[in-house]
Amino acid sequence: MALLELTDKGLYCAAGDFYIDPWRAVDRAVLTHAHADHARYGSRFYLAHRSSASVLRLRLGKDIPLQTLGYNEPLYLQGVRVSLHPAGHIPGSAQVRVECKGEVWVASGDYKLRYDGLSPAFEPVRCHHFITESTFGLPLFRFPPQAQVFQDIHQWWEQNRREGFSTVLFAYSLGKAQRLIKHLNPAGEPMFVHSAIRQTNQALQADGWDIPELPLPSEGKKEDLKGALVLAPPSAARGTWLKAFGPARLATASGWMALRGARRRQALDRGFLLSDHADWDELHQAIEASEAAHIWVTHGYRELFVRHLQDLGYEASVLETPFAGEEAEADA
Numbered sequence: 308m309a310l311l312e313l314t315d316k317g318l319y320c321a322a323g324d325f326y327i328d329p330w331r332a333v334d335r336a337v338l339t340h341a342h343a344d345h346a347r348y349g350s351r352f353y354l355a356h357r358s359s360a361s362v363l364r365l366r367l368g369k370d371i372p373l374q375t376l377g378y379n380e381p382l383y384l385q386g387v388r389v390s391l392h393p394a395g396h397i398p399g400s401a402q403v404r405v406e407c408k409g410e411v412w413v414a415s416g417d418y419k420l421r422y423d424g425l426s427p428a429f430e431p432v433r434c435h436h437f438i439t440e441s442t443f444g445l446p447l448f449r450f451p452p453q454a455q456v457f458q459d460i461h462q463w464w465e466q467n468r469r470e471g472f473s474t475v476l477f478a479y480s481l482g483k484a485q486r487l488i489k490h491l492n493p494a495g496e497p498m499f500v501h502s503a504i505r506q507t508n509q510a511l512q513a514d515g516w517d518i519p520e521l522p523l524p525s526e527g528k529k530e531d532l533k534g535a536l537v538l539a540p541p542s543a544a545r546g547t548w549l550k551a552f553g554p555a556r557l558a559t560a561s562g563w564m565a566l567r568g569a570r571r572r573q574a575l576d577r578g579f580l581l582s583d584h585a586d587w588d589e590l591h592q593a594i595e596a597s598e599a600a601h602i603w604v605t606h607g608y609r610e611l612f613v614r615h616l617q618d619l620g621y622e623a624s625v626l627e628t629p630f631a632g633e634e635a636e637a638d639a
Contacts (some may be wrong), residue, residue, distance in 0.1 A: 309465075310322065310387075310407055310410050310412050310436075311327070311405060311414070311436070311438075312403060312404060312461055313626060313627065313628075314326075314343070315331070316329050316330065316331040316332075316333050316509070317329030317330050317331065317431065317628075318332070318383075318414060318530050318626075318628075320405055320521065321389030321405075322385065322386070322387050322407050323383065323384035323385045323386070323387055323389065323405070323407070323415075325354075325384055325387075325526060326350075327339070327343040327390075327403050327405075327414045328346070328630070329347065329510065330349065330414050330628070331347070331349075332347070332348075332349030332351075332361070332627050333350050333351070334350070334351045334352060335350070335351070335352045336350040336352065336353050336354070336385070337353075337354045337355070337389060337403055337408045338353060338354065338355040338359075338363070338415025338418070339355075339394065339401055339402065339403055339414065339415070340355075340359060340396055340397055340399060340400035340401065340416055340417065340419065340587075341355075341362045341363045341397075341399065341481060342357075342397070342482070342636055343391045343435050344629065344630045344631045345365070345416060345417070345630065346366060346367060347367075348364060348368065350366050351369075351372065352372045353372065353373045353374070354374050354375070354376065354382070354389070354441070355375055355376075355391075355399070355401075356376060356377070356378065356391050356399045356401045356477065356546060357375035357376060357377055357417060358398060358399040358513070358514045358515060358516065359375075359398065359399025359400070359514065360373060360399075360514055361462070361510040361511065361512040361513040361514045362377050362398075362399065362481060362507060362511055362514070364384050364508040364510070364611060365479070365506060365507065368462065369526050370400065375388055376390070376391050377391075378391055378392055378393055378427065378430075379391075379392060380400070381440070382419060386407065386509060386535055387405060387406070387407045388404075388405070388406040388407070389403065389404070389405070389406075389517065389586070390403075391403060392413075392430050392432050393426070393427040393428060393586070394415060394416055394417065394418040394419075394421070394422075394426075394429055395418055395419045395420060395422065395426055395427065395428050395432045396416065396418050396419055396426065396482065396583050396584070397421050397426055397482030397483075397485075397583055398415075398425060398426050398481075398482065398485065398511055398514075398516050399426075399514070399537055400416060400417065400418070400426060400482075401416065401432075402414065402415045402416060402418065402432055403520060405415070406436065406476075406608070407638055410436075411433070411434040411435050411436070412434060412435065412436040412437075412438070413432045413436070413437050413597065414435040414438045415437065415438055415439050415440065415593070415628075416440070416532055417440050417442070417583070417584055418440070418581055418584070418585055418593065419451075419537070419582070419584055419585045419586075419589060420454065420585055420589040421452075421589065421591055422484070422591060423486050424453075424489060424490065425447070425485060425486050425489050425516075426482075427591070429624075431593065431596030431597060432597065433597060433598050434484055434597055434598075434599050435599060435600050435601065436599055436600070436601045436602075436603060437592060437593075437594060437597040437599035437601075437602050437603070438584050438603040438604075438605060438626060439593065439594060439602060439603070440585070440590075440604075440606055440607055440630070441603055441604050441605070441606065441607035441608050441609050441612040442470055442502070442560050442562070442584040442585075442604050442606060442607035442633055443565075443584055443585065443586050443587060443590070443607065443608075443633075444587065444590060444604070444607050444608040444609070444611065444615075445567070445587065445608050445612075446571045446587050447566075447587075447617060448562060448565050448586045448587050449565075449586050449587055449588060450562065450565075450580055450582060450586040451553060451579070451580060453490070453581065456560075456579055456581045457487075457490045457491060459493060460464030460476065460487075460558075460560070460579055461491060461497075463556075463577055464491075464536050467534070467556050468534035471532060471534070471556040472532065472533075472534070472554050472555055472556045473534065473535055473536075473552040473554065473556070473558050474534075474535070474537065474555070474556055474557050474558070475494075475536075475537045475539060475552065475555050475556070476534045476536060476537070476538055476539070476557075476559070476579075476594070476605060477538075477539055477540065477541045477543070477544060477559040477560070478538055478539075478540070478541075478558060478559070478560045478561075479538045479540060479541070479555070479583075479633075480503045480504045480506075480507045480599065481507050482507075482536050482542075483560060483583055484500070484504045484583070485507075485508065485511065485516070485518055485523065486538045486581075486583070487509055487581075488508075488518065488519065489518075490501075490520065491536065492521070493514060493637070497531060497534065497535035497536070498521055498535060498536045498537075498538070499521060499523060499524045499526075499527055499535055499538070500521045500522075500523065500533065500537070500538045500539075501523075501524075501538065501539040501540060501543055501548075502523055502541075503539075504538055504540065505521065505523060505538070505541050508519075508521070521549075521585065522638070523550055524537055525535065525551075529553065532551070532553070533553065537552065537555075539556065541559065544557070544573070556576040557574070557575050557576050557577075558575055558576060558577035558578060558579060559573065559575055559578055559579070560579045560580065560581040561578070561579075561580075561582065561633060562580065562581070562582030562584055562633050563633060564578035564579060564580045564581075564587070565580055577579060582633060583633070584633055589622035594616070594621070600615055600622060601623070601624070602623040602624075602639070603619050603620045603623070603624055603625075603626040604616070604623060604624070604625055604626060605625075605626040605627075605628045605630055606628060606630040609625045609626070610625055612624050
């Protein structure tokens with residue numbers, strides 16, 4: 308029997324009697340991070356990184372039974388050593404390292420290798436079995452330096468301001484939004500946030516993250532909104548919420564902007580290539596750094612990526628899960 312096995316409830320460790328990111332309610336859930344496809348409601352007990360505690364309670368309920376750990380801090384569950392290690396994905400995200408009788412597995416959850424200036428940088432963890440995502444597991448997904456992306460966003464915002472438009476930028480409320488705030492608002496330029504982003508910011512602030520307090524659009528005058536940047540989750544694009552801004556130009560920040568026609572299909576004025584997931588090159592770097600004998604691939608282009616890894620000489624297999632990668636936060 309393998310140390311970790313896939314069941315109808317999720318990835319299960321029988322020796323320690325716990326699940327990692329289960330998609331159904333279980334007795335004991337170890338979570339990699341708070342995104343909706345990895346953190347589900349209803350389990351009797353949760354374990355996660357301590358800097359994700361408040362945002363997990365925001366999303367799953369303030370009274371959830373939650374134990375937290377720091378990075379590299381071991382916990383033994385029925386003799387199985389469990390520890391959390393930086394994944395670089397979003398604030399509080401972690402890879403889960405599981406060790407028993409000399410066998411080591413690492414469930415990476417979602418991750419990226421490039422340091423974003425907000426979340427602790429990804430740390431490779433050596434193991435025998437490495438479970439990797441493949442959200443962007445195709446060669447066309449090679450992301451530019453984030454400094455270049457932020458410069459492009461800022462220049463576009465300035466252009467819109469000169470021409471009398473508000474700028475609405477869609478970004479997931481947990482992770483992407485805070486990254487944009489950190490890099491686009493250093494001088495306190497006029498910026499507003501959707502209520503979902505403000506609630507998330509407040510939860511992260513409670514866990515010690517340095518996120519500035521930004522107003523809601525309803526708290527500003529119409530003349531304040533003209534020329535301002537407004538951050539909103541993608542779901543806000545489908546309601547009447549946008550009508551409050553008058554003339555506005557719309558954009559999104561997403562890894563999917565690498566696909567031809569993605570911006571046009573969403574009726575956007577601009578698309579910016581920014582992701583909280585590993586791109587093609589980063590996936591290879593993480594897999595090589597793990598030194599794992601077996602690679603398990605979940606969500607994204609998993610079948611294609613597994614065949615590619617096998618062609619490179621890796622022992623690789625598909626791991627069927629409902630994780631959704633960059634699409635998971637669209638309606639959280």
